[in-house]
Amino acid sequence: MKSDFKFSNLLGTVYRQGDIVFSDDGKQLLSPVGNRVSVFDLINNKSFTFEYEHRKNVTTLDLNKQGTLLLSIDEDGRAILVNFKARNVLHHFNFKDKCYQVKFSPDGKLFALATGRFLQIWKTPEVNQDRQFAPFVRHRIHAGHFQDILSLTWSPDSRFVISTSKDLTAKIWSIDSDEKDLASTTFAGHRDYVMGAFFSADQENIYTVSKDGALFIWEYSAKKTEDDEDEMEDEIDISKYSWRIAQKHFFYTGQAKVKCVTFHAKSNLLVVGFSNGEFRIYELPSFTLIQQLSMGQNPVNTVTINESGEWLAFGSSKLGQLLVYEWQSESYILKQQGHFDATNSLTYSPDGSRVVTAADDGKIKVWDVASGFCLATFEEHTSSVTQVQFTKKGQVLFSSSIDGTIRAWDLIRYRNFRVFTAAERISFNSLAVDPSGEVVCAGSLDSFDIHVWSVQTGQLLDTLSGHEGPISALSFSQENGVLASASWDKTIRIWSIFGRSQQVEPIEVYSDVLALAVRPDGSQVAVSTLKGQITIFDIQEGKQVGNIDCRRDIISGRNLEDRFTSKNSERSKFFTTINYSFDGMAIVAGGNNNSICLYDVPNEVLLRRFIVSRNMALNGTLEFLNSSKMTEAGSLDLIDEDGENSDLEDRIDNTLPGSRRGGDLSTRKLRPEVRVTAVEFSPTASAFAAASTEGLLIYSVNDSIFFDPFDLDVDVTPQATIEALNEKEYLNALVMAFRLNEEYLINRVYETIPLSEVLLVATGIPVVYIAKLLTFIGNFSLESQHIEFNLIWIKSILSAHGSYINLHKNNFSTPMRAIQRFIGRIVKDVTALSKDNKYTYRFLTSTDGSVIPEGENNEMPDGDDEDSEDEDEVVQSEDDDESGWIGFEGKDNKLPVGNNDDESSDEERI
Template structure:
């Protein structure tokens, strides 16, 4: 793993929505949600989620997906856009709109893109995603007329005109191309900013929604001429452009103390969905304005709403709480209900099988995430303060968490309940946690009493209190092989305790700076200590001596804060590792801290193998390397100037922070989150590692799905060559070639041509990429074929050899495993039935033999002198 370790960004958990608009894919089966400067896709049908690896410069403000689902455009807060191939997740072009963008919409035919440009609207021709162009964005036209910022854009069904809404309390109708005797139509009459406008299904009506809760229905006015023509449009265009629009009806939502924040409209059903600032959303049928449903789904305002093309599912995003909900309004049930951590993620831990990750955050919640699907399974909210550490028991069925509220809690992951709570005799704050390898003893270190507390998991009683440190205990860990407990403290010492011995006298390891983190090697022979001076010091657990030192100040340095006067390379602050972890084989050490970098070292040679940058988001503090003089003004750095007074909502302009508050405001008028890594852990399988960062839970994994296969380059891959290889008794090569050729008859012929005694060898040597295909073929042949033992041997060998790999991907292979289970279960029933029949037959034969024997005995008694 040392030199050839290549990890790539795999997924982002812990954050499901931050800001911007939520959109559905054209098939309606997936939801796209902006998370910081990335985009996450939630597959609602297959119950999976993934995050694209590309990043915008800053937090994403607007998303748009082409009608055919091939092009995705993401625009950040400054108006810089990325043109992405949605199916492959590859960035095709970068473009700068030079102004903040509130809305961006593709035309229904996919040929144009309309973008808000403050009080103007720009329409661009859609770039060709199949051809690499030097200047792919061509401006079609710029439209003016609004006196304030444009908020939304909606296209007509024929893509020939569109309606824009603005803060100037009006909506305007524009045509794509100039028309004779046409002037943009103005929809005036609202008393507040117009948030959205929509065309009806027949384009004979226009609905406008304003912030104060008013909905106006616009239709064609009667003609002044004496003719019977009333100019009601019979087709969307060009009649829509020439209609004299007037207010037909006025409707009001009448929600007390609530403003309209967002809305969506489903044309085929005429369903209007509106989200309010009170966390309530409602459904109304238009144009009758019949209320269908009103439901409260959040404690904060709903930031974004979307409806899928079929009109069955509604997606809601709440910015302040980081919630993402998908609701089926007809059955009144949740399809998806996810919420990330409200504040930063402080701690994480992998389950022993690597399938789950537990996280603890500043919001006092403990969450359990599935590494394959990316969804949160359960949330425990028993803690009343920040969670400082989490750890699984050795069997993986119990999760422990330590918090600053003075409790350590044990959670049962089978019944999902808090079954044990551990406390100290006097109230203290727990900063770290460790679990004995047997899972029977748990230890926690305090920040104020400088002691280590040990409890029995079975009884919940306090077993011992280890005293000796002269500063806050920052890290605890048990040796994986012995009952030795190592504790690190800010008093610049590491103490190794034998917790089950009578004497607790220990000789501390003295270091040059405060201890921030420590970790034992998987074999328990060595442990690494991270200190405040940026060093990683290695100690032998058996010899009690120092074995190696790595100077990491220059490796972790990077990231200049907004209020720093020097570049990142000259800054003396935050150059230390706050979390360290060993890989599965104990050859490498992963470290991260108050920096945007995570580094991987060779533990034996002490050299840097690789360095990752966890985020390129300029919305976070500490991602830039140098001082940007363009951001400096007479009032200071623009990023530190309080601009909340410019917000549109009153509740966003109010300053509700308390004097001296330390969370979220940091006693400043504006608090900018810093790019940092608070915890790092390696997966038990060694194929992935996770980092608890400012943006959420980042997961990096070895990408085994893109491994090179030489059969891809072979032009001689034909049915004849496959059968010839089978005749040469190269069974593994023939099977792989058949899978690559992907012809069912050839696959079955090769599969059935492998001898019974070669099954075990072929199953062991088969690449893991082809395991799902082989299981599917085995299940199919087993159901229809007469060779029972031969088919069961295939399944047994594949499951026994590749069982761990299959278990890690149980979510992806669920359909194949169900086929295998059905095939084996059907034969189980057949065999059971056959055994019953054979038992009955044998019983009948035994009974008949007894009858015959009795008859012969009777004849011999009747005729004792038989002849």
């Protein structure tokens, strides 16, 4: 079992607060997610999250024009400079004040920073200057505003900066001392906060926008007098020129206020976001309204526009929503939204390509692991969804909720096709699905019974009685169909659902059972107890075979009101969720604390401990007591300072008192607490996911960058491999490439082998390299354009070595899922391409001089007839009843089914 897992991505959260920024090429969008930064690749449909963390939530960030340096700043003014290309942290710096905005100059040599009411100009660190101990050097500091600065804008030539403030003014500043006289102007006249000020493309005009919806257009002109009309001077007198208001325009939005504004100088587009969720696009200086749309009822907190002026990006912090809108075609490039409330459960699809999450907001979201985007959202549940689980084939998803229903979802057509309810209305908190997909079981805290339904008929088949306390967890064995249940009565029970006798003997645990996991082969069951133990039992004999003491491994963290360190805290010294790895050799565990622990089951030792979050804005992340912040009245961090804010919107508290689930409901104000509600290993055994307060954390093993030779000797070199390839010794060259385990070499040999030799090479390759070859094809084919070539390779390998793979299923689980993921991705594109070009094919075949007669021969190949009712219908393949392979009706189109475009949700990436 590999233990070198590293943080790889953050799903489930797309935007929290702060600025969003486009890269200079307009292909990538940077969004702050809590104390991390995520990057969405809008062209290649991918996303990733930087591994580094801030101490507080990120409020502002910017990327230089060259796309090499990323500067992000949190709420306390602590900045982190990152190499954007290599994703490495270069430097930490503390600006010691709240920073509202940071902007790199267009030439990249400087960056401007708004800290409080001061404007600071800093030099951008460069490679050719030796600043090892002081990479940040301050160039200039400007003071002139009387209140906090809200926004900054650079002039296109990097000579001037415009700042806007809460003191109802905007000011223009010069970078050079020689031009100080030219840029010592204050733009006054607005009656509310100035939210933004911008230069025109020729720098002849300046546009200022205030919070109350007023737009002023300023121009640099001289005051006309009678002497000037009589005399035409040859030289212009600069002293007579100044910035004056040329035009005034108003948005007339009623009670709505301007929340954000941006301007694209090249196309003269002004984009304004309002507090009622509306955004407008104007053309300046004519002030022509081009479009007016709404993205919901919540405020638009940030807006940005890419370099070409085609894509607009919006962020709404209350809903965690992120939009990228193409205004010319009036279509969404990206429309993503995270869960509004805490995530309760997660589950991997059998091929490991998707993760499904359920949350307190009653929504179920399907996430693509590779791209990081949400593919679909189900909203039929009327209350919190407590657990989700796939069937073994991965086409059906089940969910339980406290609204008293169990729902079955079709993930081919993305719809709810079955609802299961009990005889009385009870809330379900646990769920288990039989591997065959015929039976679904659910448990509740309201009832001590386990309810069993038939998936085909939807009827309640049985009620399993025996537990003397609420049911806390259920789990089916994937091999023998045995059901394990855990309860607060300090027992676990093993049920044979399909057996004749339902009498079972309870297994005593001597403590309240919080979580349960059955080993994939069905031989053992592991339980997590309230005393901080993970106890392992043998299912056949009903005896304890192992015990892991977890109390010393858990970092519970201290809350702000605690007067002790985390070491002395007894809070959450237990795990509430555990999961077995595919081989049953490791267990990953998480709970209401700041730790995710990976344990080795045979040796009962801790392999790795992962820190969930270092965000000090959450309760439970601190370890040590800071006595300087402790007073007789409690911690200084608990003092509510919102009433001192200058803005009315910041003073008003709209949150419900005690509204966070799982806390002390007697307290009026509750702080978000770090916790892990669900963990699960990926079926590919190379990753695991954890649902936490910050979002869905993905930890994976990335061994592609390491040189890991296999069965290497002196004669095996890259040069010898190329020579064997040139001499057409394809099998020998492929084996040597795998021995060297160099990806570029394997790729070259793989693509050089002629199509006529593929079957011969696949038949002769040693069985020890089959898993490596299948894994390579599965990963390579996702980026490759040679679809048929890859499919021929896969068919040849399975035809030659199918019996060996069937006898060693446990060694080929990861490669086969990689192959299945590849085929699942291309099938949607292939079917969509066939449907879109149906009439083109008919036209091309009818232009050869012959007319296709109407009648029974006027059919499209492969069942693409226009009048066919079951055009998209899929049938189960009779060759393999376990791997989830499906084929389209017609000729040998054996492909797994991916997402159906016609049934996808509105949050799918367009």
